[in-house]
Structure formats: C-alpha cells, structure tokens
Amino acid sequence: MFTEAEGKSLLSAFGIDTPQGVEIAVGQELPGRLREPLVVKAISSTLVHKSDAGGVRVGVTRADLEEVTARMRESLADFGHTLEGVLVEEMVPAGHEIIVGAVRAPGLGWTVMVGLGGVLVEVFEDVAFGLAPLSNGQILDMLQELRGMKVLNGARGGVKADVPALVTLISRLAGPDGLLAALPDDVVEIDLNPVIVSDTRAVAVDARFVVGPLGTDGANAAARNDGTPTDFSPLFQPCRIAVLGASGKRPNLANRFIRNLFAGGFEGTIIPVHPAAEEIEGLPTVASLADVAEPIDYAFVALPGARVAEALSQGAGKVRFAQVVSSGFGEVEEGKDLEAALVATVRGAGIRLIGPNCLGTHASAGKLSFVPEAPLTPGTTAVVSQSGGLSVDILRVGASRGIDFHSVTSIGNSADVDAAELVESFLRNDEVQVIGLYLESLTVARQVLDVLSATANRKPVVLLAGGRTAEGSRAATSHTGALAGNHRLWPAIARQAGMTLVDSLADFASALHALSTLDLRVQPNGREAVLFGNGGGASVLGADALDRQGVSTSPLPPQVIEALEALDLPPGNGFHNPIDVPAGTLAVRSGAVAADILKTVLADSHPAVLISHLNVGIIQRNLGATHGDVTGNIIDSIAKARDESQPGTHQILVLKTDGSEGTAELITEYAQRARKIGIPVFPAFEDAAIAARAVLEQSKQTHQASCGANGRH
Numbered sequence: 001m002f003t004e005a006e007g008k009s010l011l012s013a014f015g016i017d018t019p020q021g022v023e024i025a026v027g028q029e030l031p032g033r034l035r036e037p038l039v040v041k042a043i044s045s046t047l048v049h050k051s052d053a054g055g056v057r058v059g060v061t062r063a064d065l066e067e068v069t070a071r072m073r074e075s076l077a078d079f080g081h082t083l084e085g086v087l088v089e090e091m092v093p094a095g096h097e098i099i100v101g102a103v104r105a106p107g108l109g110w111t112v113m114v115g116l117g118g119v120l121v122e123v124f125e126d127v128a129f130g131l132a133p134l135s136n137g138q139i140l141d142m143l144q145e146l147r148g149m150k151v152l153n154g155a156r157g158g159v160k161a162d163v164p165a166l167v168t169l170i171s172r173l174a175g176p177d178g179l180l181a182a183l184p185d186d187v188v189e190i191d192l193n194p195v196i197v198s199d200t201r202a203v204a205v206d207a208r209f210v211v212g213p214l215g216t217d218g219a220n221a222a223a224r225n226d227g228t229p230t231d232f233s234p235l236f237q238p239c240r241i242a243v244l245g246a247s248g249k250r251p252n253l254a255n256r257f258i259r260n261l262f263a264g265g266f267e268g269t270i271i272p273v274h275p276a277a278e279e280i281e282g283l284p285t286v287a288s289l290a291d292v293a294e295p296i297d298y299a300f301v302a303l304p305g306a307r308v309a310e311a312l313s314q315g316a317g318k319v320r321f322a323q324v325v326s327s328g329f330g331e332v333e334e335g336k337d338l339e340a341a342l343v344a345t346v347r348g349a350g351i352r353l354i355g356p357n358c359l360g361t362h363a364s365a366g367k368l369s370f371v372p373e374a375p376l377t378p379g380t381t382a383v384v385s386q387s388g389g390l391s392v393d394i395l396r397v398g399a400s401r402g403i404d405f406h407s408v409t410s411i412g413n414s415a416d417v418d419a420a421e422l423v424e425s426f427l428r429n430d431e432v433q434v435i436g437l438y439l440e441s442l443t444v445a446r447q448v449l450d451v452l453s454a455t456a457n458r459k460p461v462v463l464l465a466g467g468r469t470a471e472g473s474r475a476a477t478s479h480t481g482a483l484a485g486n487h488r489l490w491p492a493i494a495r496q497a498g499m500t501l502v503d504s505l506a507d508f509a510s511a512l513h514a515l516s517t518l519d520l521r522v523q524p525n526g527r528e529a530v531l532f533g534n535g536g537g538a539s540v541l542g543a544d545a546l547d548r549q550g551v552s553t554s555p556l557p558p559q560v561i562e563a564l565e566a567l568d569l570p571p572g573n574g575f576h577n578p579i580d581v582p583a584g585t586l587a588v589r590s591g592a593v594a595a596d597i598l599k600t601v602l603a604d605s606h607p608a609v610l611i612s613h614l615n616v617g618i619i620q621r622n623l624g625a626t627h628g629d630v631t632g633n634i635i636d637s638i639a640k641a642r643d644e645s646q647p648g649t650h651q652i653l654v655l656k657t658d659g660s661e662g663t664a665e666l667i668t669e670y671a672q673r674a675r676k677i678g679i680p681v682f683p684a685f686e687d688a689a690i691a692a693r694a695v696l697e698q699s700k701q702t703h704q705a706s707c708g709a710n711g712r713h
Contacts, residue, residue, distance in 0.1 A: 003043055005087050007207035011192075014179040015172045017165075017203045021089030026069055035090050036061050039205075040068050042076055043085040048208075053079040058091060092205050095198030096152055096161050100170055101191040102132065102180055107443030111489060112174045114139075116148045117194035124148075129492035131446060133176040138496055139167050145495075152197065165202040169195060188212045230352060230417075232425045235321045236363040236407050238297035239268040242289060242319070244311055245302030245326075248277030253325065254302040255281060257360065257370060264367040264376050271296070273311070289315030297321065298368070299351075300360065305329060305338055308356070309345040316349035321417075324356035325370075325388075330413045331357050343415050358412030359388030362395060364405050365431075371395055379404025380433035381516045382426045384411060384419045386440045387466070393505055394438070401509045402675045403516055406432050420447035427457050434515045435459055436508060437499070440466040442489055449497040460515045460698035463499040464508040465490045498701040500694040507690045510682060514652065514691035515698055517680040522647050524608030527551050527696055530601055531578035532594075533613035534586060538656070539578030542613060542685035549693040551609065553577055560604045567596055583622045591633030598641035602649060609650050609692045612638050613685065616667050617658025631655075631670055639677045650695055653681045654688050 002010075005023040012018050022031055023043065042055030050056050054075030057068050065088070073083040099117035102110045112134060115127030128145040130138055143149055143163065154160035173179050173192070180190075189210035196203045241261065246254035258281045261270055272280035275287050286292055289299070289311065296319045303311055305328035312322055330339035339356065346353045354361065360370025364378040371392050381403050385391040391410040398405065409422060419437060426432040439445050445465070452461065468490050494501035502508050529551050531542050543553040556564075556577045564575040570584040579601070585593065598610065616631055623630045635653065642651045653674050655667045671681040682688040 002209035002211065003045075003087075004041060004207055005043070007190075007209040008204070010179060010209070011173075011204055011207055014182075016169055016179070017201055018207070019089040019092050019203060019205055021087055023085060023087050025085050026073065026083060027066075030062055030065055030088055034088060037091045038062070038065075039089045039091050040065065040072070041087040041089070041206075042072050042081075042083055043087060044076060044081045044083060047076065047081045053081060055081075060088075089205075092196045092203045093198055095159065095196040097194035098152075098166065098197050098202075099127070099191065099193040100173065100195050100204070101193065102174060102189070104185075104188045105442075107441075108446045108489070110174065110180045111492070112142075112170070112180075114142050114170060115146060116151075127488070129488050130174070130496055131449065131493060132174040132180050133178065134171065134174045134496075136167055136171055136175075139170045139174075141495060142492075143167070159199055161197040162200055162202060163197075165200070166195070166197050169202045169204065186211050186213070229428065230421065230425065232321075232422070232429075234297035235354070235361060235409075236368075237366040238321075238363075238368065240271065240294060240296050240298075241266070241268060241368070242271045242273050242292065242296045242299040242315075243280075243302075244273045244289075244299060246272050246274065246280045248274065248280050252302065254300065256372070257300050257302075258283070260369050260372055260374065261367070263372065264369055264374055266367045268297075289318060292318055295320065298323065298361075300325070302326060305335065305356070309338075309342045312342075312351060313345050313349055315351060319349070319351045321352050321354060322346060323354040323358065323360055325358055325360060325412075326355075327357045329356045330415060339413065339415050346416060353416035354409065355412040356415060357388075358410040359391055360410055362391070362405065362408040364407070369395075370410070375399035375405065377404045379406055379516060380431065381436060381512050382406040382422075382429075382432040382434070383408045383436035383438070383512075384422045385409070385438040386411060386414070386419070386444070387438055388412060390438055390505070394436070394508070397505055397509045398512060401513045402671065402681065403509065403513050414444065418447065419444050420451045423448055423461070424451045424455075427451075427455050427459060433459060433520075434512060435461045436464070436512050437461065438464045438466065438508070442486065442493070445490070445493045445497075448499075449493050452497045452499070458498065458702050460520065460694075460702065461497070461499040462508060462511045462515065462694060462698075463490075463494050463501050464503075464505065465494075465501065468503075498697075500697045502690065502694070506687065510687040510690045511694035513682075514680040514695050517675055517678060518650050518695060519678060520695075520699060520702060522650060523699055524648050524650060524696065525606060526608050528607045529553050529609040529611060529692060530556070530605070530607040531611050531613065532581070532598065532601070533579075533611075533615075533654070534581055534583065534618065535613070535615055536574065536578075536580045538613060538615070538685070539580050542611065542654070542688075543578060545685040545689040546611075546692060549689045551689065551692050551696065556601065556605055560601060563600045563604065564597065567593075567600065569593070569597075583619070586619060586630055586634065587623050587627045589633075590627045591630035592637055594634045595637035595640045595644075598638060599645055602641060602645035606646070606648050608648075608696055609652060611652045611654060611685075611688050611692065613654035613656065613688075615656045615658070616670065617656075617660060617663040620663060620666065621658075631666070632673065635670060635674050635677075635679070638674075638679060642679075650692075650699075651679050652688050652691060652695075653679050654685055655681055655683065657683070 008018040038060045040057045076083050097117035101113045110132035112130050128142040152161040191208040192204040272285045274285045299322040301324045305326045329335040362369040364376045388410040561575045572582040574580040657663045674681045
C-alpha cells in the first residue's frame with residue numbers, strides 16, 4: 001500500500017481536494033501552520049483498516065498530540081502493528097460521508113464505485129458502479145442510482161450536498177484525463193472513504209492505494225484483426241459452403257447441417273469435404289480444402305479438435321469464414337494451446353474464425369441455419385450468443401414471439417471474431433435495426449461497451465447476461481474490491497453502454513420483439529403509460545407490473561376524463577387510468593368505439609406508452625355471436641388512433657387467453673394481424689412491461705445519439 005500521505009499527494013496533483021496536513025515521525029514537533037482541531041492518523045505499512053486498530057483520533061489539539069501518539073502506539077501494538085509515524089490534518093467541516101473507489105480488473109480496466117461512505121458502505125451497500133473513463137453525465141447516472149441520493153439532495157431539511165463538486169472529484173479520478181489513466185499497472189485498488197461532501201466542497205479525507213500484481217481472468221488474449229472493418233456479408237449470405245466432418249456412413253452434426261440447408265432452400269453450392277467418401281448426402285465430395293476450385297464463403301467445421309487446424313490450413317487464401325463447432329479448445333485448460341495454434345493457423349491462412357466450441361450461424365436471408373425447420377423469414381434483428389444451446393432457444397422462442405431474425409450467431413470461445421466486432425459490423429449494416437446479445441464474460445461486455453461508446457450510429461441493443469451473481473468480488477483489501485461483484489458490474493456496463501439488461505430468455509424475446517416491431521423514430525416523452533382494456537383487477541396487476549419496470553400510470557388529466565365522459569358510452573366505465581371498460585362499451589360499433597376512446601386520450605395527454613389489454617376469451621364468448629369481430633375491430637381501432645394522433649406514444653397490445661384451444665388459435669391470428677400493422681403483442685402484462693421499459697430506454701439512447709450527431713445537447 002501507499003501511505004495515506006503519498007496517496008493524498010497523488011490526489012492533489014490531479015486537482016482532487018484533500019485536507020491540509022503533514023506527515024511526521026513519532027515524537028517530531030508539529031509544524032505551526034495547521035489549524036486546530038486536528039485529526040491524527042496512524043502510519044503503518046501493515047495496517048489496512050486504521051479505525052479498527054485505534055489508528056484514528058479526531059478533535060485533537062497540539063497539546064494532546066504527544067499523549068494521543070503514545071496511546072495510538074500501544075493500541076496498534078495490541079493488533080500486531082508498529083506505529084511508524086502519524087499523519088496530522090486539519091479537520092474538515094461536517095458533511096455527507098461518501099465512498100469513491102476503483103478496482104482494476106483484467107479485461108475490464110478500472111471499475112469505479114460511488115456510494116454512502118464511512119461504515120455505512122459495509123451495512124447498506126448502497127453503491128453504484130461504472131467503468132472508467134467516465135463522463136460527467138455517466139457519473140451523474142451513477143449517483144442517481146443511489147437510494148442515498150435523496151439524502152444528498154437535502155431530504156427532510158438536511159444539508160444539500162454540493163453534488164457538482166462531487167462529480168468533479170470523481171471526474172478528476174476517473175475521467176478521460178483523470179488519475180486512474182495515469183497510474184502504473186501495479187496500482188490495483190483505490191478507496192477514498194470517506195469523501196466529505198458539504199454544501200460547498202467535496203474533500204477526500206481518507207485515501208487508500210493498494211499495490212499488487214494484476215492477475216489474469218483467463219480471457220482469450222488473441223488480438224483483434226488489423227482494424228480494417230470486416231465484410232461479414234459472405235457469412236450471412238454465402239454462395240459456396242464447405243462442410244467438414246460429415247460422415248458417409250453414420251449421420252452426425254455436420255450431416256444434419258447439410259440437411260438443414262436442403263430443407264431451408266439454400267440456393268448456393270454445398271461442398272462436403274471428406275478424405276475417403278466420394279459422396280455425402282447425395283453430394284460429390286472433395287478430399288480437402290486444397291482441392292476446392294473456387295473460393296468458399298463459409299466453412300462449417302465439425303472435426304475432432306486435434307484435426308481442425310491442419311484441415312483449415314489447406315484452405316489458405318480460399319476460405320473467408322470458418323465456423324468451428326468442435327469443442328476441446330480454450331474452454332478447458334488442456335485445450336488452450338490447441339486453440340492458440342488454431343488461431344495462428346487461420347490468421348496465417350487469411351481465414352476469419354467463428355468459435356470454436358459453438359453451434360453455428362443462422363442467417364435468414366442466406367437460408368442458412370444450424371437448427372432444423374428454422375424460421376427463415378428475413379428480419380432486422382441480429383443476435384450474438386456466447387452459448388450455442390441458448391442460440392437454439394433464442395431462435396425458437398423468438399420466432400414464437402413474432403421476431404423475424406436477420407441472424408443468430410453462436411460465437412462460443414470467440415477466439416478470433418468476437419461479439420464486439422460483430423456488433424460493430426451490425427451498426428454499419430442497414431439490414432440490421434435491433435441487436436441482441438447473450439454474454440457470459442464481463443471482458444467481452446467491456447469490449448462491446450467500448451464499441452458502443454465510440455459510435456454515433458446507435459441502434460437498440462438488448463443484453464441477456466449469464467453469471468449475474470455476487471461471485472467475482474475480490475478479497476476485502478478495499479471496500480470497492482469487496483463490493484465489485486458481477487451482480488453489480490453487469491448493470492453498470494449495461495447502463496453505461498446504453499443497453500437494456502434483461503433477466504431471462506422470455507424477457508429477452510419480449511424486448512427484441514417490441515423493438516423490432518415498433519417505429520423507433522417515434523420519440524416519447526417521460527415514462528408514463530396509459531392502460532386501456534377490459535378487466536379491472538387485470539388493470540391493477542398491469543399497473544403493478546409497469547411500476548416494477550420504472551414505468552408509471554398516473555391519473556389522466558381532468559380535461560381528458562371529462563372528454564371521455566362526454567362520449568356518452570354505456571355505464572360502468574373507469575376513466576382515470578387504468579381505463580377499464582365493460583363488455584357493453586366494447587360492443588359499441590362492434591369494437592370500433594375504441595378508436596374514439598384512444599384518440600380522446602391522446603388528444604390531451606401524451607403518454608410514452610399506451611397498452612391495450614383484451615381478454616379474448618371473454619370478448620369472444622359475450623360478443624362474438626352478436627357483434628362480429630370485436631377483437632379485430634379493436635386492433636384496427638388502436639392503429640387508427642395511433643395514425644390519427646400526434647406522434648409520441650408507442651402502442652402495445654396484450655391478448656389474454658382463457659386457456660381454451662379455440663381462443664389460443666384466435667389469439668395467434670390476432671397477434672399476426674396486429675404485428676403486420678406495427679403493434680407488438682404479448683400474452684401477459686409482465687411481458688408488455690419489460691417491452692415498454694426496453695422501448696423507452698432504447699428510444700432515449702437513439703434520440704441522444706441523434707442529438708449528439710447533430711451537435712445538440
């Protein structure tokens with residue numbers, strides 16, 4: 001560790017406010033420039049937590065200094081420490097105690113923490129994280145996450161903290177030109193605890209700098225390509241595909257891949273590569289990639305791991321992309337050298353490598369997939385997944401939710417092509433409008449953060465993260481290291497990168513479906529929602545689901561309620577928000593009355609989201625025989641109200657079933673009808689609430705990016 005005096009000298013050099021003080025030897029006379037009262041702190045090379053060993057005394061006078069030092073020496077000795085000197089400082093006026101810290105992690109760089117300080121950080125753990133370098137706006141976002149922010153803002157008559165001074169302090173530590181960027185690699189942890197924030201200043205009154213070796217997290221160390229953007233179109237729309245590993249006798253994964261190509265209507269050339277068989281799956285073979293006459297866009301490789309590098313070396317100058325689905329590489333300790341050799345081989349051969357240890361690539365327009373009976377309707381949603389098995393689920397669940405995919409790429413170990421490079425390419429690709437990521441590595445997430453931070457061409461990004469537990473915290477040399485668990489770092493990266501973080505595959509599909517269906521050029525204001533539909537209790541549960549996602553359902557303005565009441569509808573309606581209407585109201589003009597209701601709402605209120613919810617089973621039973629296609633007419637009315645009102649509100653639909661087979665079939669038809677006119681459909685309020693949050697978060701991101709690109713702030 002640095003001594004506290006050394007640490008504070010560094011802080012002062014970067015403009016961070018620290019108390020006036022001096023370091024003196026035991027028994028040395030105190031210089032006369034310090035003003036009482038004083039703080040005396042022990043200096044000992046073995047002492048981490050000074051206060052626990054009696055190493056801090058406050059309110060000391062010059063006359064007390066000798067006695068205080070003697071008692072401090074005795075107290076430290078009881079804990080096995082030697083008092084080597086003392087740091088004497090002027091006391092800083094009282095204020096709010098804040099902790100600011102940073103810990104350096106392999107693959108992540110500096111992770112920065114802010115929270116309630118002093119001993120409270122150990123009790124309440126009210127902290128927020130970000131990754132350096134941090135802008136002032138990102139620092140404010142971190143502060144807004146703190147429950148204690150209300151205290152800093154002067155809750156219940158308390159002192160209002162000088163928040164701009166605190167932001168400046170953190171910026172001078174963790175900003176682009178801050179102290180963290182200048183520190184040598186062996187400084188691995190920093191705690192400023194507490195930082196005293198009064199109404200006029202923010203002062204670091206304690207500073208702990210920890211020196212130690214920077215470890216490794218085992219992340220793949222292979223460098224990215226030379227920086228020239230890779231054209232990934234041959235991967236997603238290949239003309240010639242080579243398949244290595246298919247059998248002429250016992251069908252395997254590679255054989256199934258060929259059959260998937262047949263079933264999906266792949267229109268290019270398929271070339272099985274086999275050293276002995278003359279024909280596989282009815283196709284003529286070649287003995288090796290060296291025997292291929294024309295360039296190969298995509299090679300699907302399912303050979304035993306030890307044979308992969310040699311097989312691909314035969315394709316030097318001929319193969320653009322090779323996807324190695326084989327395992328036994330860097331995902332296991334004994335395979336790390338094999339993976340390094342594979343990477344060296346493909347780079348020498350001019351081949352870009354996807355994988356190894358993955359399942360394949362799905363590309364709708366290319367009629368290419370690693371799953372049977374694949375959904376191949378071309379869409380605008382591109383997904384990158386570190387998990388092969390989850391890629392299958394993403395395709396299946398996503399298709400059932402109405403998502404049409406541009407692609408789903410399983411990247412496995414990502415020894416060469418990684419998630420960040422694919423995201424970078426999707427940001428340039430006009431065919432991709434929404435990006436989904438399943439990541440298990442914080443290091444990979446950091447790379448994606450850097451890509452998104454550097455681009456002005458923002459697109460919606462949804463992140464499903466694996467491994468979001470508290471595991472990953474470091475030993476408690478510093479409070480920051482002890483609290484920097486994965487469960488805090490994933491949300492920090494998502495917030496800073498502007499990605500929507502979700503908790504489950506179902507939430508992932510809900511968010512992607514909404515973002516790929518709605519017109520994201522519509523820019524809503526705020527986070528208010530209006531609920532409209534049949535079923536009072538259901539509306540209450542819907543409002544609760546929205547509230548859990550940070551979307552509110554405030555009462556409608558009085559003039560809107562008056563206008564709704566003037567529509568002369570049948571009795572039994574509730575107009576305050578949620579808007580509850582009985583079957584008798586929905587029956588008016590066979591459901592077309594919904595357009596009048598919704599246009600009235602949108603004329604004098606401007607919610608960010610309007611969620612309509614319909615119990616299709618009840619409507620069908622009560623109104624179907626006498627009033628025709630009420631549900632269909634309501635869906636058309638929602639679109640009519642949207643199109644005839646001022647833009648600024650996103651429309652979302654919830655279609656609920658009564659569990660009967662007939663109702664389920666109807667809902668499928670109605671959902672397709674709604675999606676064709678740009679209205680995302682969900683089976684439950686919880687799904688719609690997740691979708692609403694994703695849409696509002698990503699609309700904000702794209703709007704800010706647009707403003708930034710145009711020079712507006």
